[in-house]
Every structure is written in structure tokens, then in C-alpha cells.
Amino acid sequence: AQSVSQHNHHVILSEAASLELGCNYSYGGTVNLFWYVQYPGQHLQLLLKYFSGDPLVKGIKGFEAEFIKSKFSFNLRKPSVQWSDTAEYFCAVNWLDTGRRALTFGSGTRLQVQP
Amino acid sequence: KAGVTQTPRYLIKTRGQQVTLSCSPISGHRSVSWYQQTPGQGLQFLFEYFSETQRNKGNFPGRFSGRQFSNSRSEMNVSTLELGDSALYLCASSPSAAHYNEQFFGPGTRLTVL
Numbered sequence: 001a002q003s004v005s006q007h008n009h010h011v012i013l014s015e016a017a018s019l020e021l022g023c024n025y026s027y028g029g030t031v032n033l034f035w036y037v038q039y040p041g042q043h044l045q046l047l048l049k050y051f052s053g054d055p056l057v058k059g060i061k062g063f064e065a066e067f068i069k070s071k072f073s074f075n076l077r078k079p080s081v082q083w084s085d086t087a088e089y090f091c092a093v094n095w096l097d098t099g100r101r102a103l104t105f106g107s108g109t110r111l112q113v114q115p
Numbered sequence: 116k117a118g119v120t121q122t123p124r125y126l127i128k129t130r131g132q133q134v135t136l137s138c139s140p141i142s143g144h145r146s147v148s149w150y151q152q153t154p155g156q157g158l159q160f161l162f163e164y165f166s167e168t169q170r171n172k173g174n175f176p177g178r179f180s181g182r183q184f185s186n187s188r189s190e191m192n193v194s195t196l197e198l199g200d201s202a203l204y205l206c207a208s209s210p211s212a213a214h215y216n217e218q219f220f221g222p223g224t225r226l227t228v229l
Contacts, residue, residue, distance in 0.1 A: 032214055043118075044205065044220035051215055090158065094214060100171040101214050103150075105158035 002026055004093050006106035013081050014114050021076040021109050023091030032094040033074040034103065035065055039087045047089070050074065061085070086113045117142065119208050119221030127227045133194040136224045140187050140208030146170075147189040148218060149181060152203040161204075164189050165212040193226075201228045 003026040013019060025031065033050040048059025055067040065076045074091060091106040120139045128134050140147050148171075149161040160173040164183035181191040187208075193200055203225050207218035 036220075043222045044207075046217055046219075049217065092158075096214055101163060101212060102148075102160040102171050102173060103158075103218070104160070105150075107157045 002093070002095055002098075002104050004091055004104050004106040006089075006091055006109050008109045009107065010110045010112070012112045012114065015083055016080050017113075019076070019078040019081045019085070019111070021089055021091075021111070023074045023076065023106055025072050025074070025093045025104075028069070028072060029095055029097040032096065033065070033067060034092040034094075035059065035063070035074075035076050036090045036092060036105075037087045038090065038108075044090070047076070081111075081113050083113050083115045085111060087111060119206055119219055121204075121206050121221040121224050123224060124222065125225050125227075127229060128196050129229050130196055130198060132196050133192065134196060134226060136191045136193075136204055136206075136226070138189045138191070138206030138208075138221060140189070140206075141219055144208035144210050144219075145187050146209040146212045146216070146218075147183055147187065148207045148209070149189070149191050150205040150207065151175075152205055152223070153201070158205070161191070163212065170212055196228045198228050200226065202226060 005024045035047040036044045037047050050057045050067045058064045089109045092103040122137045146165045148163040152158045163171040167183045178194045183189045203223040205223045206221045209216040209218045
């Protein structure tokens, strides 16, 4: 069965620390990859996406992610976090081989940035 | 452009009742997807509608159904509510059903079943 794993459930960092959140998916094939963010009290927003091409993608607010096909991974990174990055982060995958568009989400990582 | 709107934002029902949730996509968007978010199961895909036709369906029982109108607005219905149906129901719209189109999420409807 298709699944997406986010191994870090809760991460606490100090401002200016570097961030890396892991995301692994269950099997290969052609995939579209996404990171969404949910700030407190707000709805899900797209941070960045990978469809094809350069495996290093840049998103909004200084976030980037690297697609490593051989590891079925799409880790999210930010060199220096800010207090305003406190939010829940979700990795999502769409397997194109299924012929349908249906995002499979990871369980989310709650990031808490301390000032 | 106005974002995706969902009504109502909060709903309380009792077991056995049925409920209808509404989603208005971003103007010009023709695809609407529904997701259920719970603390235990996370975000799970329910179904997707495009041009009034259900294109995809997730692994939910037949009590969960939906439809889309000619103006692309969508409704989701849950019949014979169970306690486990308590969740945040999210709607996402997209210009088309193409995989490369981003999905924009609404604020959700929080359903509590007592």
C-alpha cells in the first residue's frame, strides 16, 4: 500500500538553527512530491513541489527540498529558522502510475521554534 | 482572488444523523477534492470531482458521498454518522484535474459527532 512517512513528529529548535525534516515514501514509480505547511489557526498552504527536473527545489520563505529517487525521499530544509516558522509540516505524494490524482499525506511534523 | 471557502466552519451532530458540507472553489477552478483530517489517521483522500463527475475515490465507506454542481461548487454528504467521523474535512480546488496543477486548500469544516 502507498504510504508516506515523516519520522520526526515534534521538533523543537531555537531561532537561527538549521532545519531538516525527513519524508520517505513507500515505493517508486513516477511521483509528484509536495510539502505543505499549516500555521496555527490557518489552512494548509503549499511550501514547494517537485514534478520533474532539478531534484533540488526551492519554495517560499526560504525553504527547499531535495528529491533523492534512490532513497524514495524528499526532505525539507531551511538554513535558519525563525519563530514565525512554528507550524505543522506535511509531506505529500501523488503516485502518477495509479492514474489518479490523490495526495497521500504523511502524519505531519510539528515544528516549534523558540525565540 | 478569493480563496476556497467552506461552510459551515463548525458542526455538531449526533450519531445516526447525516450531514452535508459545502465547498466553493476558487473562481475558475473546476476540480474539487475532499480530504478528512483526524489526529489518528492524519489527512486522507476522500474523493475528487471534475466537471460534475467523480474522478477518484479514496478508501471510505459508501456513507461518504459527494457531488459537484455546474458552477464547480461541491458538497459532501455523510450519512448515518459514527463517532469516528469526527474530523476536520478539507476541500481543495484546482484549475483542472491535471496532476501538475496545484491544489489550494480551504479552512475546513470541523465536524463533531456526539
